[in-house]
Amino acid sequence: xxxxxxFLAALTIGALTATVAASETELTVYTAVEAEDLARYAETxxxxxxxxxxxxxxxxxxxxxxxxxxxxxxxxxDVVWGLAATSLLLLKSEGMLEPYAPAxxxxxxxxxxxxxxxxxxxxxxxxxxxxxxxTVEAEKAGLTPPTSWKDLTDPMYKDQVIMPNPNSSGTGFxxxxxxxxxxxxxxxxxxxxxxxxxxxxxxxxxxxxCKLAAAGEIPIGISFAFRGAKSKADGAP
Numbered sequence: 001x002x003x004x005x006x007f008l009a010a011l012t013i014g015a016l017t018a019t020v021a022a023s024e025t026e027l028t029v030y031t032a033v034e035a036e037d038l039a040r041y042a043e044t045x046x047x048x049x050x051x052x053x054x055x056x057x058x059x060x061x062x063x064x065x066x067x068x069x070x071x072x073x074x075x076x077x078d079v080v081w082g083l084a085a086t087s088l089l090l091l092k093s094e095g096m097l098e099p100y101a102p103a104x105x106x107x108x109x110x111x112x113x114x115x116x117x118x119x120x121x122x123x124x125x126x127x128x129x130x131x132x133x134x135t136v137e138a139e140k141a142g143l144t145p146p147t148s149w150k151d152l153t154d155p156m157y158k159d160q161v162i163m164p165n166p167n168s169s170g171t172g173f174x175x176x177x178x179x180x181x182x183x184x185x186x187x188x189x190x191x192x193x194x195x196x197x198x199x200x201x202x203x204x205x206x207x208x209x210c211k212l213a214a215a216g217e218i219p220i221g222i223s224f225a226f227r228g229a230k231s232k233a234d235g236a237p
């Protein structure tokens with residue numbers, strides 16, 4: 001794709017109000033990281049910290065952010081990890097984050113780190129928006145591959161596209177944000193109005209459109225590149 005958008009799935013350390021039981025520390029971690037990857041992350045973490053048990057609370061970015069805001073006066077999360085930087089900026093403005101400087105933070109690109117010292121949040125990776133295009137299903141529907149975001153407004157793609165709901169999905173929110181930046185305020189909303197005419201439905205999660213495209217349930221899913229690469233590596237067309 002010519003146009004990409006990225007966002008930071010960021011790591012934020014909150015007040016570590018760990019509970020101790022039977023010499024094992026338990027941490028409640030709120031995250032928007034893909035559910036299928038959490039066991040691997042926990043396994044790697046426990047190699048260095050075998051006495052700490054992670055209790056995951058996982059949902060889409062918008063849901064996790066709303067949950068944190070609702071629990072502001074009675075916080076339940078010890079750690080917020082793998083949430084969009086846009087959400088972390090909001091949480092910081094609400095005074096909800098405990099500053100923390102992990103080892104090696106000075107080696108990171110400044111775009112990935114909050115400007116305060118110590119920082120309120122630290123990034124862990126960047127995500128690139130993408131179109132997941134199922135070649136088999138698209139051929140059945142007589143479609144040709146899009147080469148830009150604006151191509152997706154072609155009437156040829158009516159009811160052949162799904163994308164994340166920006167109310168619940170960080171991926172969807174960053175899509176909207178980037179389209180407004182790329183096309184301008186007026187042009188961005190005109191683009192989304194036109195795109196809406198081709199959207200079969202909006203999904204709760206950012207990875208779901210690509211997963212559904214990979215499974216052949218829809219020819220085109222607006223998602224993020226990592227999900228597309230992973231599905232393709234698993235044999236999806």
